[in-house]
Amino acid sequence: MHVPKHFLVPIGFIGILGLTGCVVQVPVGPPVATVAVVDASAPPPPLPVYEQPPCPGEGYLWTPGYWHYSATGYYWVPGTWARPPAPGLLWTPGYWAAAGGSFHWHDGYWGRHVGFYGGLNNGNGYAGSGHEGGRWDNGHFAYNTAVNNVNTTTIHNTYVKNVTVVNVTTVTNVSYVGGSGGTVAQPSNAELAYAREAHRPPTADQARHVQAAASDPAFRAAENHGRPAVAATARPSEFRGPGVVAAQAAPERRGPDQHPADAQHPNRGPAAQGGPRQDHAAPQASTRPAQDDKAAPNARRPVQPVSDQPTSHPKPPAAQQKQKPEDKKAKQHEDKKAKQHEEHEPQKN
Numbered sequence: 001m002h003v004p005k006h007f008l009v010p011i012g013f014i015g016i017l018g019l020t021g022c023v024v025q026v027p028v029g030p031p032v033a034t035v036a037v038v039d040a041s042a043p044p045p046p047l048p049v050y051e052q053p054p055c056p057g058e059g060y061l062w063t064p065g066y067w068h069y070s071a072t073g074y075y076w077v078p079g080t081w082a083r084p085p086a087p088g089l090l091w092t093p094g095y096w097a098a099a100g101g102s103f104h105w106h107d108g109y110w111g112r113h114v115g116f117y118g119g120l121n122n123g124n125g126y127a128g129s130g131h132e133g134g135r136w137d138n139g140h141f142a143y144n145t146a147v148n149n150v151n152t153t154t155i156h157n158t159y160v161k162n163v164t165v166v167n168v169t170t171v172t173n174v175s176y177v178g179g180s181g182g183t184v185a186q187p188s189n190a191e192l193a194y195a196r197e198a199h200r201p202p203t204a205d206q207a208r209h210v211q212a213a214a215s216d217p218a219f220r221a222a223e224n225h226g227r228p229a230v231a232a233t234a235r236p237s238e239f240r241g242p243g244v245v246a247a248q249a250a251p252e253r254r255g256p257d258q259h260p261a262d263a264q265h266p267n268r269g270p271a272a273q274g275g276p277r278q279d280h281a282a283p284q285a286s287t288r289p290a291q292d293d294k295a296a297p298n299a300r301r302p303v304q305p306v307s308d309q310p311t312s313h314p315k316p317p318a319a320q321q322k323q324k325p326e327d328k329k330a331k332q333h334e335d336k337k338a339k340q341h342e343e344h345e346p347q348k349n
Contacts, residue, residue, distance in 0.1 A: 038069045038105035043181070044096050045074060045221050046173035048247035050231035052124050052149045055081055056243065058157065059141060062133055062148060063206065064093050064122035065232055067175055067221065069105060070214055074221040077213045078239070079124075079232040084110055085200045087139050092194075093117045093126055098179025110200035116192075118177035119185020124148055125163065128185065132163045209236035 044067040052062065065079035084091070094108035095118030108117070114131040125133025125147040134143045142157040143150045152158050176182040187195070202210075213219045216239070219228055227247045234243025 040069045040074070040103045040105075041101075043098070043103055043179070044069075044175045045226045047120070047122070047175045048076070048227055048231050049173070050079070050245050050247045052079070053081070053232050053234040053243045053245050055143065055148065055150045055155060056234045058155050059083055060235075061091055061141060062124050063091050063108070064124065064126055066094055066122075067096070068210065068214065072217075072220055072222075075214055075219040076221070076224065076228040076231070077210050077219075078228070078230050080209060080236050081234055082203060082206055082209075082236055085203050086110075087141075088112060088136050089200060090114050090131060090136075093120070093122055095120055096176035096182075098176055098182050103176055103179070108202060110202075111194060111197055113190075113194040113197065115194040116185075116187035119183035120175065120177065127163060128183070129188070129191075132161060205236040212237045212239065 047067075048065075050065075055062075060081035061084055063080055063082050066077055067074045068077050069075075082091070089110040089112065091110060092108050092115045095106055095116075097104050097106060097118060106118075109115075114126075116129075117126065119128045120126075121128050125131050125144060132144055132146075133148050134141055136142075137157065140157050142159055143155060144161050144163075145152060145158050146160050146162050150158055174182060177185055217223050219230070224247075229246050230239045230244050231247040232245040233239060234241075238244070
C-alpha cells in the first residue's frame with residue numbers, strides 16, 4: 001500500500017505546495033508543534049453522530065473524532081479521551097479546509113489555548129470556537145459536566161456550565177471549512193494570536209490511535225459508508241470493550257455542489273456529537289396503573305377520527321317522536337270511531 005511521504009519544510013512554503021496526497025509537517029516555535037496538511041480532491045464525509053464514552057479517570061481530556069485521509073481514501077479516527085503531554089495544555093482539534101479545488105487537513109495540537117478549528121461543531125464543548133468542556137485549576141483539570149460524560153462519584157473536579165450554540169445552518173455535520181458547503185468561519189484575532197504560541201504535537205498515544213485506525217479497513221468510509229462501528233473509545237487505540245461507542249446514524253452524504261455556499265453546520269450532541277451533551281435520561285413509560293376517572297390535567301386525550309359522512313344520532317323513543325299533522329288527525333278519527341262503537345255495543349251479562 002502506498003503511504004504518503006512526509007516532508008519538513010519552512011512554514012512559508014505551505015502556500016505554494018500543490019502535492020495532492022502528501023503530508024506536510026511544519027515545526028512552529030519551541031517546543032516543536034506539528035501542522036499536517038493532507039490534500040484530497042473530494043470533500044470528507046459528514047461527521048457521524050455518536051455518544052461520548054465515559055471519561056476513564058482524572059487527567060484525561062476529550063479529543064473529538066475526525067475523518068483522516070490516506071492512499072485508500074478517507075478513514076475515521078474515533079474520538080477518545082487522551083492525556084495531555086503536560087498539565088495546563090488544551091487540545092485544538094484538527095480540521096479540513098477547502099482551497100484551490102482540493103481539501104487540506106490541518107492537524108490538531110496541544111497548547112495553552114484552544115485555537116482555530118474551522119468553526120466545526122465537534123460537540124462536547126467544541127461548538128465551533130473555543131472550548132467549554134473544562135478548564136485547568138491549580139494543576140488539575142476540572143470537567144464541565146453539562147457537555148461531558150463524567151462520573152461525578154469518582155471524578156470530583158467538576159462544575160456545570162450550560163453552553164448555548166446558535167444554529168445558523170441547514171446543513172448538518174459538515175466536516176470542513178471553506179469552499180462550497182463548508183463552514184464560513186474565519187479565525188478571530190485571539191485565535192490568530194494562539195496560533196503563534198508554542199504548541200505540542202499529538203502524543204505518542206494519539207499517534208498510535210491514528211495508526212491503528214488507518215490500518216483497520218472497517219474505519220474506511222468506503223467500508224462503513226459514514227457510520228463506523230467504533231465512533232469513539234474511552235482510551236486511545238482500545239477499539240473493543242465497554243468503552244467503545246458506535247455511530248448512531250450515517251448523516252446524509254452530499255456533494256459540495258449540493259451545499260449552500262454559506263452553510264455552517266448546527267449543534268450536534270455527543271450524540272449529536274451534537275452540541276452540548278444533555279445529561280437527562282430518556283423519558284420512561286409510567287408503571288402506575290391507569291386511572292379511569294382521574295386523568296392527568298395536561299394529558300392528551302385520543303382524537304376521534306372525523307368522517308366525511310353525516311353524523312347519525314339514535315332516534316328518540318316512540319313517545320318522544322313528533323308526529324306529522326296528517327298522522328295525528330287520522331289517529332283522532334280512529335279514536336272517535338272506537339268510542340262510538342263502545343257506546344252502541346250492548347253490555348254482556
